Amino acid sequence: MLGLRAQKKADKNRRILEAATTLFHKVGYDAARIEDIAEMAGVSVGTFYNYYKNKGDMLMATVSMEVEEVLAAGNGIIAQNHDDVGAALAELIGTYYAHSLTYLSKEMWRTAMSLSIGQPETPFSKRYTALDYRLSEQVRDLFAALQARGIIRQDVDCDAMGELIFNNVNMMFIEFVKNEDMDVDGLQAEVARQNAPVALLVSNVAH
Amino acid sequence: MLGLRAQKKADKNRRILEAATTLFHKVGYDAARIEDIAEMAGVSVGTFYNYYKNKGDMLMATVSMEVEEVLAAGNGIIAQNHDDVGAALAELIGTYYAHSLTYLSKEMWRTAMSLSIGQPETPFSKRYTALDYRLSEQVRDLFAALQARGIIRQDVDCDAMGELIFNNVNMMFIEFVKNEDMDVDGLQAEVARQNAPVALLVSNVAH
DNA sequence: AAAAAATATTGAACGTGTTCATTTTTTGAG
DNA sequence: CTCAAAAAATGAACACGTTCAATATTTTTT
Numbered sequence: 440m441l442g443l444r445a446q447k448k449a450d451k452n453r454r455i456l457e458a459a460t461t462l463f464h465k466v467g468y469d470a471a472r473i474e475d476i477a478e479m480a481g482v483s484v485g486t487f488y489n490y491y492k493n494k495g496d497m498l499m500a501t502v503s504m505e506v507e508e509v510l511a512a513g514n515g516i517i518a519q520n521h522d523d524v525g526a527a528l529a530e531l532i533g534t535y536y537a538h539s540l541t542y543l544s545k546e547m548w549r550t551a552m553s554l555s556i557g558q559p560e561t562p563f564s565k566r567y568t569a570l571d572y573r574l575s576e577q578v579r580d581l582f583a584a585l586q587a588r589g590i591i592r593q594d595v596d597c598d599a600m601g602e603l604i605f606n607n608v609n610m611m612f613i614e615f616v617k618n619e620d621m622d623v624d625g626l627q628a629e630v631a632r633q634n635a636p637v638a639l640l641v642s643n644v645a646h
Numbered sequence: 647m648l649g650l651r652a653q654k655k656a657d658k659n660r661r662i663l664e665a666a667t668t669l670f671h672k673v674g675y676d677a678a679r680i681e682d683i684a685e686m687a688g689v690s691v692g693t694f695y696n697y698y699k700n701k702g703d704m705l706m707a708t709v710s711m712e713v714e715e716v717l718a719a720g721n722g723i724i725a726q727n728h729d730d731v732g733a734a735l736a737e738l739i740g741t742y743y744a745h746s747l748t749y750l751s752k753e754m755w756r757t758a759m760s761l762s763i764g765q766p767e768t769p770f771s772k773r774y775t776a777l778d779y780r781l782s783e784q785v786r787d788l789f790a791a792l793q794a795r796g797i798i799r800q801d802v803d804c805d806a807m808g809e810l811i812f813n814n815v816n817m818m819f820i821e822f823v824k825n826e827d828m829d830v831d832g833l834q835a836e837v838a839r840q841n842a843p844v845a846l847l848v849s850n851v852a853h
Numbered sequence: 854a855a856a857a858a859a860t861a862t863t864g865a866a867c868g869t870g871t872t873c874a875t876t877t878t879t880t881g882a883g
Numbered sequence: 884c885t886c887a888a889a890a891a892a893t894g895a896a897c898a899c900g901t902t903c904a905a906t907a908t909t910t911t912t913t
Contacts, residue, residue, distance in 0.1 A: 557760030606817035
């Protein structure tokens with residue numbers, strides 16, 4: 440059984456995370472003041488800092504939850520045994536992008552990415568980077584699965600290819616959140632266009 | 647002839663930029679206080695803000711100068727009429743990376759990239775994004791030049807391919823500045839490995 | 854059960870980026 | 884040359900993230 444101290448700790452952790460998520464959504468990251476988050480969670484400002492290293496760390500915690508969901512969805516796609524490289528890629532990447540704005544606004548993504556670059560040593564930044572790595576791994580896994588089933592030529596370096604494709608996906612997502620005018624469909628179309636020549640070249644057919 | 651007002655303005659602008667660059671290099675971005683920059687430039691804090699929107703904008707100004715230099719160097723590479731896709735790419739990208747740490751530290755790059763994502767509407771962020779676009783364009787130009795000389799297969803979409811390659815270059819650079827343990831050689835090697843399969847596939851030879 | 858040790862909470866104080874009402878300087882018209 | 888209007892400079896005041904010495908609570912020891 441959990442001691443009183445551990446119990447309270449878990450409860451406060453949950454309340455702070457909840458309050459922060461709510462406020463980030465309602466008023467945005469910048470406008471959500473630590474004082475407000477603390478008050479909504481029923482703790483003092485000092486206590487907030489006992490639970491999270493700083494404000495950015497708090498945001499990264501909420502973002503991480505989102506990425507975990509996307510990862511889970513991605514696993515479902517890979518299991519589908521596609522027989523076309525372009526279509527398989529489009530579906531996996533499409534899932535990433537489609538989920539992206541359900542919980543987080545562009546502003547929140549911008550702030551999160553901005554923080555993960557600006558303060559890479561922070562705990563949740565490291566966690567975010569680790570999640571990013573798993574997404575990249577998922578793309579590589581898809582390539583490997585397609586190659587194993589003979590859809591992709593045997594002489595292609597799937598790891599290199601997967602990293603390349605994923606880094607482009609990631610960079611395009613950054614461009615997307617930087618530009619308020621761009622919508623998800625536009626993003627999907629652009630990336631599909633970029634992937635097309637690669638999909639064609641690696642496919643195991645005469646040309 | 648410039649009026650007294652415009653003359654003073656240009657002079658102050660130069661002094662502020664100079665002071666900021668010096669301090670960013672000497673003590674890093676975070677530790678360089680606006681008050682110190684203003685004092686070194688011989689103006690008040692308020693005046694600093696008449697010339698630059700905020701501290702980040704100031705950094706972006708110094709970073710932009712650096713990127714301009716890299717762009718110029720890149721143009722020299724394209725003019726060299728390479729006859730191998732992998733080698734040409736390696737040289738162009740190698741130039742980007744090799745120049746990267748001559749004027750700016752990893753910390754400064756992190757901060758700059760962090761800002762360009764976090765505050766995309768700021769004037770110098772826009773300028774930075776524009777410069778990034780020109781770098782991407784340069785890679786596309788290289789591909790187009792190679793294709794025009796028959797080094798690259800005619801059925802390859804060079805624009806799509808160039809964007810893909812450049813976005814990977816960019817993303818890998820972000821990874822590089824996030825990780826203090828990674829050196830330029832390691833970065834070059836990784837990117838070369840990622841580019842290899844693409845270079846092979848697009849090359850105009852039987853395989 | 855009392856005392857001591859370990860752990861957690863608190864909020865006032867601090868540092869620094871940013872703003873803005875006031876003052877100073879420059880300009881150009883009369 | 885004078886003066887009113889425009890432009891620029893100023894620095895004190897403000898906002899907000901963060902720290903930390905003091906206080907309170909929980910656990911462990913005797």
